[in-house]
Amino acid sequence: MRATPLPSRRLFLGMAAAVPLSMTGALTIGSQSAGAATRSPFVMGYFTESRNGLGTDYGLHLAVSTDGLQWMPLNQNNPVVTPTGGTGGLRDPFFLPKQDGTFVVMATDLKGTNWNAQSQYIHVWDSADLRSFNNYRLLKLHSMATHSWAPEAFWDASRSQYAIIYSSVNSSGHNVIMVNYTTDFRTVTSPQVFFDPGYDIIDGSMALGVDGVNYLYFKRNNALVGARSTSLDPGSFTVFTSGLAPRGGIEAPILAEAAGTWYLWGDANGVFPAWQTSDLSTGTWTASDRRVYTQPLNSKHATIQPIPQTVYDNLVAKWGKPAWNRLKSYNIPDRYWRHADYIGRIDQYPFAPYTDSQWKLVPGLADSSAVSFQSVSHPTRYLRHAYYRLRLDVNDGTARFAQDATFHKTAGLADSSWSSFRSYNYPDRYIRHFEHLLRIDRISTATARADATFSVWY
Structure with missing residues (x-):
């Protein structure tokens, strides 16, 4: 009966940034010239x-x-x-x-x-x-x-x-x-x-x-x-x-x-x-x-x-705002942080289960002015580095775990409007992706700076 396989969508009434009613009562319709300098939510x-x-x-x-x-x-x-x-x-x-x-x-x-x-x-x-x-x-x-x-x-x-x-x-x-x-x-x-x-x-x-x-x-x-x-x-x-x-x-x-x-x-x-x-x-x-x-x-x-x-x-x-965040790669922006088999990596959205990409950025386990990444799907587990690779482990309460799982959030190394994360106990290393896996590395090249830059959003 139909050549198209899915029912879909969308009729946006091309508004400029304005939302007031016109004198006729109709919604004000935007054009290239009208509303170009204004911005509405x-x-x-x-x-x-x-x-x-x-x-x-x-x-x-x-x-x-x-x-x-x-x-x-x-x-x-x-x-x-x-x-x-x-x-x-x-x-x-x-x-x-x-x-x-x-x-x-x-x-x-x-x-x-x-x-x-x-x-x-x-x-x-x-x-x-x-x-x-x-x-x-x-x-x-x-x-x-x-x-x-x-x-x-x-x-x-x-x-x-x-x-x-x-x-x-x-x-x-x-x-x-x-x-x-x-x-x-x-x-x-x-x-x-x-x-x-x-x-x-x-x-x-x-x-x-x-x-x-x-x-x-x-x-x-x-x-x-x-x-x-x-x-x-x-x-x-x-x-x-x-x-x-x-x-x-x-x-x-x-x-x-x-x-x-x-x-x-x-x-x-x-x-x-x-x-x-x-x-x-x-x-x-x-x-x-x-x-x-x-x-x-x-x-x-x-x-x-x-x-x-x-x-x-x-x-x-x-x-209310979400109680969790997702983190997106700067230089591969269709990929997000996630854990898979308890290994930290970036994968292309969408993937299953999606909850593996949801994180709570909580006060750092070793320094409350820093952050730790608590898994939403496995709330007893946090991202921590081990042999420089990021993995999702149960918090064992030790000082070593707390330090491995703590990172200082900084301005993005490739774009200051984004974010980068410096290791607490290896302060010369930042979280970056390499071959789609998350790890902490010393950053010295433009590619590495891009690899170490992420957005923190939802």
């Missing part, structure tokens, strides 16, 4: 899946970011709300800031990966500020014997209605982007085709009113392809890019603008690659440096929206 919504299922949860998860690039999961990366109707699980959540300043939250009604499920409904909540989720309901979009995947919404001022777009199969026999219109997200108009390029597509993500043009990115054959239109009328969009197709395939596009730069995110089997451009009209994207962005742990098929600083502050106060 952002919220991301997602569900989670991990390779061995340990971190899989089909509830709504939240993360926040001050720059739209480095994401901090909230509520210890646990769900903040879970559907009680339909399948009892969600995929592909989406937040829309409404005309009155509150949010509507929508999501695909699907728990797990049964792509043959035929739900005609989507999950819907109302939320004042994403701290509480009220008036849960299932909203029926159509009566066809097919699905309603990856719902997104935007305000169509010409109709004085919200448009809900989603992926479904119509009489053409392939997936298209459908649309229903609504004023209250309780009743909707009859469905109609919003975009059908003549082949199977899913996952619409839009940027509205960018220099008078509306952009729609979608998934086709494991690539992200762009279309555009000067109106929001169904049938008005035309394809203008050849598509981005990284090895292994991709889905779930998200268009997001931050501080004058447009980003196109995707979901490549649980990894969120990102591209950037200063001009959407060219359809040309440059891969973003993985050093500058970090996705939430186990995140899948996300939504991104700008939020006021007060909403950001209240979310962090409500749900």
Whole structure:
């Protein structure tokens, strides 16, 4: 029935850094010129899946970011709300800031990966500020014997209605982007085709009113392809890019603008690659440096929206920061610290079990002004050096163990905005990776300085 193997995502309403309402009540839409010098925080919504299922949860998860690039999961990366109707699980959540300043939250009604499920409904909540989720309901979009995947919404001022777009199969026999219109997200108009390029597509993500043009990115054959239109009328969009197709395939596009730069995110089997451009009209994207962005742990098929600083502050106060950290390599930024068979190493994200990459940076066992790395998955064990190699051992309470497991955090040797870690009892040596294993070495070359530099994030 469908050529694409996974349901995905994303319709970001291309906001500049602003979030206020315009005089018409519609959300202010960013452009290249407007908002380029301002920066607002952002919220991301997602569900989670991990390779061995340990971190899989089909509830709504939240993360926040001050720059739209480095994401901090909230509520210890646990769900903040879970559907009680339909399948009892969600995929592909989406937040829309409404005309009155509150949010509507929508999501695909699907728990797990049964792509043959035929739900005609989507999950819907109302939320004042994403701290509480009220008036849960299932909203029926159509009566066809097919699905309603990856719902997104935007305000169509010409109709004085919200448009809900989603992926479904119509009489053409392939997936298209459908649309229903609504004023209250309780009743909707009859469905109609919003975009059908003549082949199977899913996952619409839009940027509205960018220099008078509306952009729609979608998934086709494991690539992200762009279309555009000067109106929001169904049938008005035309394809203008050849598509981005990284090895292994991709889905779930998200268009997001931050501080004058447009980003196109995707979901490549649980990894969120990102591209950037200063001009959407060219359809040309440059891969973003993985050093500058970090996705939430186990995140899948996300939504991104700008939020006021007060909403950001209240979310962090409500749900809390993670009690653990992950450490990312500077010169191989798709790899993170982890332990495997009690050996310290860096491996490519994602891997299983993901908990092997979570650490508590606690006061140093030998010096409280330094740090020690306590394993989250094996809390009686700490990273310590033995014969200069890092391993995960049980704290035996000896002075030697405490010294071996203590490190002074310093400015990154390759980049002072990152971090390096100097051994407490071998102060001429730093933690570095060598052939993907963690060890302590004397550092004298540019390569070694890069090997010894890491980010401490989540």
